[in-house]
Each structure stands twice: as structure tokens, then as C-alpha cells.
Amino acid sequence: MPLGSHLRELRNRLVWSAVAVLLGAVAGWFLFDLVFGLLTVPLTEAAREAGREDDITTNIGSVTGAFDLKVKVSIFTGLLVSSPVWLWQLWAFVTPGLTRREKRYTVGFVVAAVPLFLSGVALAYVALPRAVSFLVDLTPEGTVNIIDTSMYIGFIMRILLAFGASFLLPVVLVALNFVGLLPARTILAAWRWVVVLAFVLAAVLTPSPEPTAMFFLAIPLCALFFLAIGVAAINDRRRRRRDEHEGYAGLSDDEAAPL
Numbered sequence: 001m002p003l004g005s006h007l008r009e010l011r012n013r014l015v016w017s018a019v020a021v022l023l024g025a026v027a028g029w030f031l032f033d034l035v036f037g038l039l040t041v042p043l044t045e046a047a048r049e050a051g052r053e054d055d056i057t058t059n060i061g062s063v064t065g066a067f068d069l070k071v072k073v074s075i076f077t078g079l080l081v082s083s084p085v086w087l088w089q090l091w092a093f094v095t096p097g098l099t100r101r102e103k104r105y106t107v108g109f110v111v112a113a114v115p116l117f118l119s120g121v122a123l124a125y126v127a128l129p130r131a132v133s134f135l136v137d138l139t140p141e142g143t144v145n146i147i148d149t150s151m152y153i154g155f156i157m158r159i160l161l162a163f164g165a166s167f168l169l170p171v172v173l174v175a176l177n178f179v180g181l182l183p184a185r186t187i188l189a190a191w192r193w194v195v196v197l198a199f200v201l202a203a204v205l206t207p208s209p210e211p212t213a214m215f216f217l218a219i220p221l222c223a224l225f226f227l228a229i230g231v232a233a234i235n236d237r238r239r240r241r242r243d244e245h246e247g248y249a250g251l252s253d254d255e256a257a258p259l
Contacts, residue, residue: 012030013089020085028077030102032070035077038125039156043147046133055134069150076157080121087113087168091175113171115136116224127157127217162229166201166221170228171196177232184232194225197250 028035040058047056048249060066078085139145176182202218 009093011231013093015090017082019151020082020089021075023228024078024081025074026078027069027081028074031077032073035073036069036153039073039153042125042132042156043136044154045129049133055140056145057147058152065150068160069153072150072153072157076161077163080118083117084110084114087117109171109175113168116167117164118173120164121254123217123220125166126164128156133244162201163217167199167224169221170224173225174231176234177235182232182252184229184236187229187232191225191229195222198222198225 043056043058088110091113114195136145173182173187177184177187198221199214199218202214202216202221
């Protein structure tokens with residue numbers, strides 16, 4: 001397609017994604033108490049383990065703070081609820097570059113991407129109490145740690161979304177490989193950087209001195225990355241065989257004989 005058509009296609013996909021997120025945010029508005037309670041669990045558990053429930057608390061410091069907080073949590077909920085839709089739109093934007101045979105993998109992309117995204121969010125949520133506990137334990141004795149609620153919720157949501165997005169990396173790499181933009185050899189060449197980034201991200205998410213939690217998060221990321229390399233390599237081999245077969249089929253008998 002020409003550039004203008006690509007831009008219109010991108011605009012349409014973004015509009016559909018935004019509408020899905022907006023509808024999910026409307027649902028999130030009514031589910032605010034439930035989602036907010038889940039997001040504050042890491043802090044409440046950390047305060048309880050430290051025996052400082054009265055010294056560690058959250059605070060809303062402005063008149064509009066409660067409304068802003070509810071909007072943020074609602075949009076976050078909308079992103080999670082609408083993940084099948086905007087992931088589908090992402091893939092649909094890529095599919096015009098695929099052959100009819102390769103488009104059969106569309107369902108597989110969405111089926112893999114949605115659970116991976118939600119698994120990344122869930123895995124980060126499981127590890128967050130340990131990270132928050134470590135940070136809260138740094139509060140000096142005799143002081144009260146009054147945490148801005150909006151900043152705390154924003155921190156938790158960024159971590160959850162960042163880890164969910166990082167779990168999408170293997171699927172995106174495979175998608176780019178199917179389009180023909182990223183060969184498996186190119187992906188493999190960046191494995192050192194990916195491993196380092198996976199451990200850095202895990203270390204930021206679990207800043208406790210115990211390395212178990214960091215490995216618990218980094219190892220799945222690395223495993224998914226190398227799994228993506230394997231899938232891309234299989235697809236490259238299949239594509240080469242298809243191209244060779246089509247090349248032979250286009251030759252005359254006299255031209256194919258020496259081969």
C-alpha cells in the first residue's frame with residue numbers, strides 16, 4: 001500500500017483501540033474499589049509485615065486528587081480489559097504484509113499475546129509485595145511514611161504494564177519475522193543485550209537483596225526470547241524451502257536440468 005493508505009490504516013487501528021480502552025475504562029470506573037484494593041495490597045502487606053500499619057499510609061493531597069486517581073485506575077483497568085482488542089488491532093495492522101498462508105497464524109498471535117501480556121502483569125503483581133516491603137523497610141524508626149496515593153498507584157501501574165509489555169516482546173519479534181523484516185539470525189545477534197535488559201528490569205522490579213525473586217522474573221523473559229528465536233528460525237527455514245521450490249517450479253526443463 002502507498003504511505004497514505006498505511007497512515008489511514010494506522011489511524012483506524014488506533015481509533016478502534018482507543019474506543020476499546022475507553023469502554024474498558026468505563027467498566028473500570030465502576031470497578032474502582034475492587035481494583036484499587038488490589039493495587040494497594042503490596043503496600044498493606046509490607047506495612048503489616050513490618051508491624052507499622054499506623055506509620056505507613058497513603059494520602060490524597062488535593063481536592064481533585066481523588067478524581068484524578070479514579071481516572072488513572074479506570075484507564076489502567078481499561079487497558080487490561082481491552083488487551084485482546086488492541087493486541088488484535090496491532091496484528092491486523094501487520095497482516096497486510098503477510099501472504100494468505102501466513103495470515104492463518106493471526107489467531108495464534110492473539111491467542112499467545114493476550115495470555116503472555118496478562119501473565120507478565122500477574123507475575124509482576126506477585127513479586128511486587130517483596131519489592132515494596134524492601135522499600136518500606138528503609139523508613140527510619142520514629143518517622144511516619146505518608147505516601148502520596150497517586151504517586152504510589154502510578155508506580156504500581158507502570159511496573160505492571162512494563163512487565164506485561166516486556167512479555168509481549170517475543171510475540172512482536174515473531175510477528176516481525178513473519179512479515180520478513182527481522183530474520184532469526186538478527187534476533188539471535190542481540191541475545192546478550194536482551195538478557196542484560198531482562199535482568200535489569202527484574203532487578204528494578206525486585207530491589208530486595210535476595211536474588212531469588214530477580215531470577216524468578218528474569219528467567220521467564222529470557223526463556224520466551226529464545227523461544228521466539230526458535231519459532232523465527234523455523235519460519236525462516238520454511239520460507240527458504242518455499243522460495244526454492246517456487247524458483248525450481250518457474251524454471252524450464254532445460255534450465256532445471258543442470259541443477
